[in-house]
Amino acid sequence: MPRVTEKYRKARRDEIALAAIRCLERKGVHDTSIADIVEESGLSTGAIYSHFSSKVELARYIVAEYLFPRLDQLERSAGMITPRDVLTTMLAVFTDTGLPPRIVLQFWGEATIGGELREEMLRTVARLRSALGAALMPWAELQTSDAAAAEALVADAIRAVVPLAQGYVANTALFGPRDPREYVDSVVAALT
Amino acid sequence: MPRVTEKYRKARRDEIALAAIRCLERKGVHDTSIADIVEESGLSTGAIYSHFSSKVELARYIVAEYLFPRLDQLERSAGMITPRDVLTTMLAVFTDTGLPPRIVLQFWGEATIGGELREEMLRTVARLRSALGAALMPWAELQTSDAAAAEALVADAIRAVVPLAQGYVANTALFGPRDPREYVDSVVAALT
DNA sequence: ACCTGAACACCGTTCAAGT
DNA sequence: ACCTGAACACCGTTCAAGT
Numbered sequence: 001m002p003r004v005t006e007k008y009r010k011a012r013r014d015e016i017a018l019a020a021i022r023c024l025e026r027k028g029v030h031d032t033s034i035a036d037i038v039e040e041s042g043l044s045t046g047a048i049y050s051h052f053s054s055k056v057e058l059a060r061y062i063v064a065e066y067l068f069p070r071l072d073q074l075e076r077s078a079g080m081i082t083p084r085d086v087l088t089t090m091l092a093v094f095t096d097t098g099l100p101p102r103i104v105l106q107f108w109g110e111a112t113i114g115g116e117l118r119e120e121m122l123r124t125v126a127r128l129r130s131a132l133g134a135a136l137m138p139w140a141e142l143q144t145s146d147a148a149a150a151e152a153l154v155a156d157a158i159r160a161v162v163p164l165a166q167g168y169v170a171n172t173a174l175f176g177p178r179d180p181r182e183y184v185d186s187v188v189a190a191l192t
Numbered sequence: 193m194p195r196v197t198e199k200y201r202k203a204r205r206d207e208i209a210l211a212a213i214r215c216l217e218r219k220g221v222h223d224t225s226i227a228d229i230v231e232e233s234g235l236s237t238g239a240i241y242s243h244f245s246s247k248v249e250l251a252r253y254i255v256a257e258y259l260f261p262r263l264d265q266l267e268r269s270a271g272m273i274t275p276r277d278v279l280t281t282m283l284a285v286f287t288d289t290g291l292p293p294r295i296v297l298q299f300w301g302e303a304t305i306g307g308e309l310r311e312e313m314l315r316t317v318a319r320l321r322s323a324l325g326a327a328l329m330p331w332a333e334l335q336t337s338d339a340a341a342a343e344a345l346v347a348d349a350i351r352a353v354v355p356l357a358q359g360y361v362a363n364t365a366l367f368g369p370r371d372p373r374e375y376v377d378s379v380v381a382a383l384t
Numbered sequence: 385a386c387c388t389g390a391a392c393a394c395c396g397t398t399c400a401a402g403t
Numbered sequence: 404a405c406c407t408g409a410a411c412a413c414c415g416t417t418c419a420a421g422t
Contacts, residue, residue: 005385012386028305030222034415044388045416051386055415083382102304105362109301112294112365113220121366160382163375166366167359170297173304174313174358183355184383190275190352191380197404204405226396236407237397243405247396 013051016041017062021103029059029106060120063107067099074131079138083157084184086135090161091168091180101173108166125162132158205243208233209254213295221251221298252312255299259291266323271330275349276376278327282353283360283372297365300358317354324350 019041023032034055038045052058074089081089094101111121133154140150140157164187172178211233215224226247230237244250266281273281286293303313325346332342332349356379364370 028302030302030305033413035413046389046418047387049416105297105304106301108362108366109298110220110222112297113222125366156378157382160378163359163363164356164379164382165359166362167355167357170300170358170362171355174300174317186348186352187356187379188383190349190356191376192384225394227394238399238408239406241397 009051013061014065016043016048016051017058017065020058020062021066024062024103024106025100029103029110056117059107059110059117063117063120063124067104067107074135081135082139083136083161084188086132086157087161087164088180088184090132090165091183094169094172095177095180101169104169105173108169129158129162132161201243205253206257208235208240208243209250209257212250213254213258216254216295216298217292221295221302248307248309251299251302251309255309255312255316259296259299266327273327274331275328275353276380278324278349279353279356280372280376282324282357283375286361286364287369287372293361293365296361300361321350321354324353 016037020032020037023036023040026032027036034045034048037048037058041048048058052061074086093099107117107121111118136154136157137150140153143153144150164184168178168180168183171183208229212224212229215228215232218224219228226237226240229240229250233240240250244253266278285291299309299313303310328346328349329342332345335345336342356376360370360372360375363375
C-alpha cells in the first residue's frame with residue numbers, strides 16, 4: 001500500500017471526525033445523526049461508511065484520537081508528585097485543551113450499555129491507570145522502603161484519583177466550568 | 193375529577209414507568225425503544241402517549257419518581273454529621289435501594305444536551321443541595337459561632353460533596369459496584 | 385479504491401376511529 | 404376519557420452503480 005493513500009485515508013477520517021465533533025458540540029451525542037455529519041462534512045452517506053463501518057466505530061475513533069490525546073502530559077511529568085498533584089495535572093487537560101466534559105460524560109453514558117464503545121473506554125482507562133501508576137511511583141517510594149507496600153500505595157491512590165477525576169468531569173459537564181485547583185482544594189477541605 | 197380516576201392514572205403511569213425501567217436495565221437508555229416498552233408493558237403505542245406526551249416526559253417521570261426518591265433519608269438524619277458522613281449516607285442510597293448508577297449516568301449524559309430533561313435534573317439537584325445544607329448546618333455551627341461563616345462553610349462543603357457523589361456514580365456505573373465507605377476512605381487517604 | 389444516493393428496516397410521534 | 408394501530412417523517416445502514 002503506498003504511503004500517500006494511507007495519509008489520504010487518515011486525513012479523510014480526521015475530516016469526518018472533526019465535522020462530527022462540531023455536530024456533537026452543537027447537538028449532543030443523542031441528537032447528532034449521520035445526516036447531520038453528511039451535511040457538516042459535505043460528503044455523502046456512503047463516503048462516511050467507506051471510512052467508518054458504523055456510527056459506533058466513528059465514536060470509538062473520536063474517543064481514541066481526540067478525547068484522550070494528552071495522557072503523555074502525565075507521563076512526562078518528572079520528580080516526586082503526590083496524588084493531589086497528579087489529579088490536578090490530569091484535570092488541567094480539560095481547561096488547557098478545551099476538551100468538552102459534556103461529550104466525555106455522554107460517551108460514558110453510552111459506554112455503560114456495553115458493546116465496542118465500552119471496550120474502547122476500558123482500554124483507554126487501562127492506559128490512563130498505568131500512566132498514573134508511573135507518575136505516582138516516586139512519591140510512593142518515598143513513603144515506604146518496601147517495594148510491595150509502595151505498589152499497594154499506588155494502587156490505592158489510583159482507586160481514589162480516577163473517581164475524583166470522574167466527579168470533576170460529571171460536575172463541570174452538568175453545572176459549568178470550574179478551576180481544577182479550586183475543585184481539589186474544596187474536596188480536601190471538606191474531608192479533613 | 194373523581195379520586196378513583198386520579199389513582200387509576202397514577203397506577204397506569206407507574207405501570208408504564210416500571211416496564212420502561214425493566215427495559216432500561218436490560219438494554220440501556222439508547223437502545224430502549226417505545227416498541228420495547230409497548231411489548232414489555234403489554235399496552236399499545238397510543239396508550240403510552242395518552243399518559244406521557246413524549247419519551248423525554250416518560251424519562252422525566254422516571255427520574256423524579258424512581259431515581260431520587262430517598263432524599264428524605266438525608267433530611268431525617270439528626271444530630272451533628274460531618275461532610276464525610278453526609279456523603280457516605282447519600283451514597284448508601286445506591287447500595288440500599290438497588291438504584292442503578294448506570295441509568296443515572298446515562299440520564300446525566302442526556303441532560304447535558306439541554307431541554308426539559310436538563311431542567312428536571314437541575315430541579316432535583318437544587319432539592320438535593322438544600323437537603324445537604326440542612327443536614328450539614330449543625331456541624332458547621334460547631335466549627336464557628338458566626339452565622340455567616342457557618343453558611344459559607346456549608347456552601348463550600350456542598351461544592352465538594354456533590355462532585356464526590358457524582359464521581360462515585362460515574363465510577364461504579366463504568367467499573368462495577370463499590371462500597372461507599374471504602375470509596376470515601378480511599379479518597380481521604382489519597383488526599384491527606 | 386473511493387464515492388454516490390436511492391432503498392430498506394426501524395425509530396418516535398400523530399391521529400382518525402373505536403369503546 | 405382511554406385506547407387501538409395504521410400512517411408519517413426520519414433514523415442508521417446497505418448496496419448496485421458510477422468514477
